[in-house]
Amino acid sequence: MMPAHETYDVIVVGAGAGGMTAAAVAAAEGLRVLVIEKTAFVGGTTAWSGGMVWIPANGKMKEVGLSDSITDAVQYLSSTVPEPTNAGLRAAFLARGPEAVAYLEAKTEVRLQPVKVYPDYYPERLGATSGGRVLEPVAFDGTRLGRAFARLRPPLPEFTLFGGMMVNRLDIPHLRRIGKSLRSTLRAARLVSEYALQRLRSPRGATLHLGNALAARLYASLLARQVEVLFSVDVGDLSMQGDRVTGITIRHGSRDRLITARRGVVLATGGFSHDAILRKRFFPAAAGLVSATNSAGTGDGIRLAIASGGTLNRDATSPAYWVPASLFRRADGSRGVFPHTVTDRAKPGVIAVNGAGRRFVNEALSYHEFVLAMLRDGNGEPERPFYLICDRPFLWSYGLGRIKPFTRRVGQYVASGELVEAADIAQLAAKIGIKPAVLAATIAAYNDGAKDGRDPEFGRGSTIYQRHLGDAAHKPNPCVAPILCAPFFAMRIYPADLGTAIGTTVDTQARVLREDGTPIAGLYACGNDMGSIMNGNYPGPGITLGPALTFGYIAGRHLAEGAAIAPSTAKAAV
Incomplete structure (x- = not known):
């Protein structure tokens, strides 16, 4: 045409x-x-x-009883985006973002609604909001x-x-x-x-x-x-x-x-x-x-x-902006990339380990921070492996990657190599090329705190953002639970970008x-x-x-x- x-x-x-x-x-x-x-x-x-x-200080916030100000947004960005580069563009964004929303709602078919509870990614910083x-x-x-x-x-x-x-x-x-x-x-x-x-x-x-x-x-x-x-x-x-x-x-x-x-x-x-x-x-x-x-x-x-x-x-x-991703093949033969943004990493009962079998990050951090930790741990190695590790109750309740919750049969995912399954931790470690003693020690250390809802090593579940992504019905910590029940599973994840x-x-x-x-x-x-x-x-x-x-x-x-x-x-x- x-x-x-x-x-x-x-x-x-x-x-x-x-x-x-x-x-x-x-x-x-x-x-x-x-x-x-x-x-x-x-x-x-x-x-x-x-x-x-x-869009900070947008006009829609008042509809749900929330308040914000450009001053608070500037304060928040001053710590989360500390570089002076593009300061003028950020000021223009803060000044005209609410204007853009109002214009689009008035003169186009765009309709937006405020998410009342969705914390900024660094809620402990001054000027942050919870939604x-x-x-x-x-x-x-x-x-x-x-x-x-x-x-x-x-x-x-x-x-x-x-x-x-x-x-x-x-x-x-x-x-x-x-x-x-x-x-x-x-x-x-x-x-x-x-x-x-x-x-x-x-x-x-x-x-x-x-x-x-x-x-x-x-x-x-x-x-x-x-x-x-x-x-x-x-x-x-x-x-x-x-x-x-x-x-x-x-x-x-x-x-x-x-x-x-x-x-x-x-x-x-x-x-x-x-x-x-x-x-x-x-x-x-x-x-x-x-x-x-x-x-x-x-x-x-x-x-x-x-x-x-x-x-x-x-x-x-x-x-770039980063997200951990798992790879797979669809039925039509095309390669799929699943971004692990919010559906699984912060839920209770899963950990992330590096190629040595050790945890390297608070799994409930933002996906961008999660991958920055992968890149630091990878030390410049493009093929450095990373895995999410969980047990059967976790997989059933929350899913993993593209595997949805309440999936009864996971054989197709195991057969394709997307998911690794084992009867015990030692066998799981051997299948993914990790020393069994190291992975067993990592999970034992995690479980020791997790049985009481604690994560002494990384403090998982310590902010309202992390808890928001967890499971509110799980007590005392919505982000932490032990990994106990066989079979056990591993899924390889890769550093991927969400945009440049x-x-x-x-x-x-x-x-x-x-x-x-x-x-x-x-x-x-x-x-x-x-x-x-x-x-x-x-x-x-x-x-x-x-x-x-x-x-x-x-x-x-x-x-x-x-x-x-x-x-x-x-x-x-x-």
Whole structure:
């Protein structure tokens, strides 16, 4: 499919959260917008994510009786993001984030709601909150997209039930109490019944939650404003008139086609998580090549920016945001990457050990901190093994990786090598290449404190964030229980990224900057194509999507307020 016009006001490259936000805002301001997407779907990695959006002092907090202030947020970020780099961008984010939320709710189909209890990742720091800064998308009916529903990237199948049913955050505890609570059992029955009816009309469940709901709402915003989206199209390069970006060249068959952007181009292609050259250049060797992001993030936007005179913001404490992940093969032969974010690590009755059979981290820390500990322990070795260790009661109650709770037969996972099973700890250690005496001593030391709900070695369960991720029904410590009952299990985990932190240098209007600090007229970046304002630190849930939506909004508004290139200039560019 080719674009309907040769000239647009705005061209957005990439249909993830940041790109679709910029496009939706520009279109809401009356501009003609074209979105170029290299894959067959909108949504990017956002469609697979939890959809959390971190916006301090947002106006939605008052709805649930919570208060926050920019002063508190500044204080919190001063300790969790201590570097002076990007201080101006963080200030812009704090000032305009609430504005972006209010605008999107008023003028697009985006609807967000505050998560009343979801602590910042370092709740002991001054200025932290126990909830409300995190917003989540309101559930969305995918059938509202009509035939375009097929263009929304499906969620990861491992995060659905019955081949396509999405479950929101609040339904998970009810599903775990099926048969134990009448209320929970009835709620689960209603969810399954609704899903069964949806499958009569749709190839998957139409009640969308989490990041899939956010991507769907942004896509609905584009459709409602007649934003044209081109799928499966590669961008060749940016066209320039003097020192201004005036359009893009797209590849169509054996020839290139130039499309003019009267006001500007927004780069939002998802960073470089899947570019081996850039990973080798910026990532630590111990990080390896595993990524939990969409495979389309190969650095396209960054290369376009650099070719046009832009620069990279390399001043990051970490080049990426991290998550421990397990690997497996799906039935269709594709490789699966399961991000161990919040479903298992902090629950009572599991520990993480390194290749020597020793614990190396508080398992209930944020996924980013967990992997930083893996990278430190790995000491630069890309193949350094790490494992999660648990027993049968844990696997039954909480699952492990993509293995869901209450799974009766785990033979297929054992046969594939994804899960290692053994009758005792010594046998388990031998199967994963660890000295049996060392692993036995590690588990014995852990169990000695765990029987009383303690973790003397790492203090697991010591903060409200850690306890929030545990099992509130388990006493006295929701994060700690002994590992006692055979059979025992191990699952190998790898350091994986959730997105890159290194990206193009931009100003507070999201304009790409040259080496001398001047903006390139007509060129903007947001999402992971923009250097992270958090400098590779991870203060709380949603600190990638919060800035993505905010700076997508900022770019869209700035483009709407700017002047278009003169018709004669546009003609010359073509």
